[in-house]
Amino acid sequence: MSDRHGFTRLALAISDTARAQETAAALREAHDWVSEDEAEAVVALGGDGFMLQTLHRMLEGGAVKPVYGVNRGTMGFLMNKHRPSSKLIDRINRSRRIAISPLQMKATTQDGTSHSACAINEVSLLRETRQTAKIEVQVDEKVRIKELVADGILVATPAGSTAYNLSANGPILPLESQLLALTPISAFRPRRWRGAILPDRARITLRINEHDKRPVAAVADQQEIRDVAEVQIERLRDTDLTLLFDPGHSLDERIVSEQFMF
Template sequence: MCFVKEAEPVPTVGVVLNDEKPQAQEVAAEMAAWLSDRNIAMGIPLTKVTELVQSPSEELRSRLRQLDWVVVLGGDGTLLNTARLVAHYGIPVLGVNLGRLGFLTEIEIGDLFPALQRLIAGDYRIEERMMLEAVLVHQDKFSDPVYALNDVVITKGDHPRMIQMEAAVGNEVVGNYAADGLIVASPTGSTAYNLSAGGPIVSPEIHAMILTPICPHAMDARPLVVPQDETIRLTVTNAHGHAVVTVDGQPGLPMLCGDQVLVKKAPVTCRLIRLAERSFFRILREKMRQGR
C-alpha cells in the first residue's frame, strides 16, 4: 500500500499598514513579491485600520479568520489599532517600526525579510499582553464593550476647566478627583500616557490595572495599582464638565454628569510575535534612552 504524504498547509500572512507613511506602501509591495516567490499567500493589505476597528464588515471578519499572522507596517499607534482589530481571532502580530520610538514594535524595517524567514521556519515565540475592556453607561444604558491594549482615559477634552470624577474599585469608592482626567492603563500602557502623567511602570508579566489622575488638584492624589480581577468604575460628577472618554488615544465619546465608564480585564489578549531574546527591562532601557 502506498501512502501519500499530505502537503503542509500554506500560511497566509496579513498586512496592516499606515497609509500616511509612503514607505509602508513600498515595503508592502516588496513583501508581497518576496512571499509570492516562496508560494506563501499574502492577504490584501489593510489600511485605515481605525475605521475598520469601529465598523468591521462580515467580509473583513471572514478575511481575518484566514490569517496565520499579521505584519504591521507603521508605529505603535498602528499596532495598537491592529491589536484591537485581531484580538478576537487570536492572530499573532509582528510590529515593524516605521515610526519614531516604537515601544511595542519588534523589529526595524531593515530586519523585515530575515524576520519573515524565521516566521516561516517557526522560529519565534508569542508574548501574551493583557487588554482592557471598557463599557460606557449613559442613563442606565450600557454600550457594547470596546477593547484597549494601552489605556482607557477620561479627559476634559478641549475645555479649560477641570472635571470632577469619582473612582471606585468594585463597590468601594477610592477617591473623588478634580483633575484634567483619569487614566486606567494596562501594564503595556504603563509606559504610555500613564508614564507621562507620573504613573508607575508595570512589567507586562504582571496582570493589573493602573489608575492615574492627570494633573489632579490635590497633593494626596496618587496612582493606584488594582488587581486584574476587579472592575474600576469612573463616574463624572460635576454638572458643567466637558468630559470625553478615549480608548487607546482614538477619537473619544462625550460624557455627561452621571455617566460612567466600567473598566476591567478583557477576555481577549494581544499576541505579540517576539524574535529577539530581549527582556522587557532591556527594551525599556533602550527606548527610554532613545526618547531623550
C-alpha cells in the same frame, strides 16, 4: 524562551507610510502571502499606532490572530526591529508569544444611555471645559477616593503604559506583569496622590460628581463618549491578543531604561 511555531500562512498588514510601503514591496518578493482570513499569523509593518489599529480591527472582526510587528514608525515599543538582511519567516517561527489583555469600558452618559468600547492602550476620562473634573474612584466596589479633583484620570494596560500614561507621569508596566496603572491627570486634590498599580482582575468604577456643571468625556483608545456620568472598566475576559517578539527582544531593557531618563 522562544517557541517553534511552524507558521507558513502569513498575511501582511501595511501602514500607508512611505517606509512601510517600501518594506512591503521587498517582502512581497520574499514570501508567498495570503489574506488575513487564511493566515495563521499577521505581519504588521508600521509603528505602535498602526499595531493598535491592526489589533482593534481583529477585535472588531472577531478573528484574533498572533501579530508580529516590524517597526517602520517612530518609537516601536510594540514592534520588532527591522532587519532587511534576515529571513523574516525564520524570525517569526523563533519568536516568543506575549498575551495582551484589552480593557472593556462601559460608560453611562448623563441622559442614561449606555455605551461599550474596548481599549488596548488605555481608558481615559478628561474634562470637557475649563472646569476641573470631580471624580469618585472605586476599586472592586470600594470607594478609594471620594473626590479626585483633576483634569482627569486614566487606566492603562501594560501595552499602553508607555503612551499617554507615561506622559502623565504614570508607571511603566512590563508587558507580562498582569497589572493596570491608575493614573491621575494633573491632579489638584488629593495633592499627594500619584496613582496606583492594580491587579488586572480589578474592576474600576469612576463616577462623575457635579457632572452637569463639570462635564467629562471618556476615551477608550480613540473612541470618545462625551458627557459621561459613570464609567466601569475591567479586563475583557476570554479575549487575549497575542504579540510575537524576537528572542532577546530589547523591549524589557527599553522599559527599564525609560524609567531612568531625565
